[in-house]
């Protein structure tokens with residue numbers, strides 16, 4: 550059966566894309582698949598998304614996709630008999646229209662045009678001549694979208710070949726093939742010609758190239774411990790690049806370093822004695838109205854105590870002795886006892902003056 554080459558089964562839009570790894574950004578243009586339309590494209594037609602914004606849009610879309618899939622599957626059953634019922638069903642998809650999310654915008658339009666086209670195909674009974682039927686094509690279409698929008702798939706997307714992916718997703722009716730001559734487009738941006746690639750198959754080419762760029766830059770999908778958003782980063786990175794999360798990350802690292810510094814086994818005895826010295830100093834200062842002479846006497850003795858525990862720790866490092874055994878506990882208690890006695894003596898002295 551000779552097909553009329555000007556008759557298109559699906560709408561005639563294509564998606565142009567450009568991945569800019571050095572800026573961690575992608576650009577999309579939805580346009581008509583003809584040279585005149587492509588020539589008229591200006592910068593205003595470009596949707597620019599950072600990698601993380603794209604990831605967010607993809608995840609959001611993917612989370613709603615099971616619902617969308619259920620609606621489409623139901624619609625698929627209605628399509629053959631009743632165009633009106635099918636159209637009404639398609640209206641339900643309007644609730645998913647979300648202009649701020651590129652994937653919703655792209656796919657919802659795509660579902661509409663595909664259903665309209667498939668319906669006319671069914672009506673004309675042309676599906677009999679086709680290798681695979683409308684329902685099968687729609688199922689393949691849905692499964693493809695399900696897979697490529699799943700971030701868990703990003704990291705191993707690249708392990709399969711592009712042609713295999715395209716073959717599996719090539720549900721688009723072959724007569725349309727001859728019309729798809731455009732393999733790329735050069736768009737003039739700020740007086741420079743910039744090359745865009747084309748994704749015909751529901752973003753499959755785009756996601757393939759994108760995952761290969763991710764793989765080349767060793768970027769992985771991670772979940773931020775602070776804001777709980779997913780982001781691209783080094784393997785097992787914990788915090789995203791958002792300023793608040795980076796601040797939080799630095800704070801935690803600082804605290805961890807401080808914790809390690811004071812909680813290392815050889816630092817514990819020193820900390821125990823130093824803490825006793827400084828709290829006793831505050832108490833003494835209060836008790837003696839910060840008497841200059843007495844405070845100075847205290848400091849001289851306290852420094853000796855502090856030095857003693859340091860010497861003891863150093864000796865144990867050299868002799869490979871433990872820092873937390875009974876003998877060490879006795880030494881610490883003895884030094885604390887000396888500090889307390891010192892406090893007693895000095896407060897007595899203060900009372901006598």
Ligand SMILES: [Zn+2]
Nearest residue numbers: 773776789794
């Ligand atoms: Zn974050």
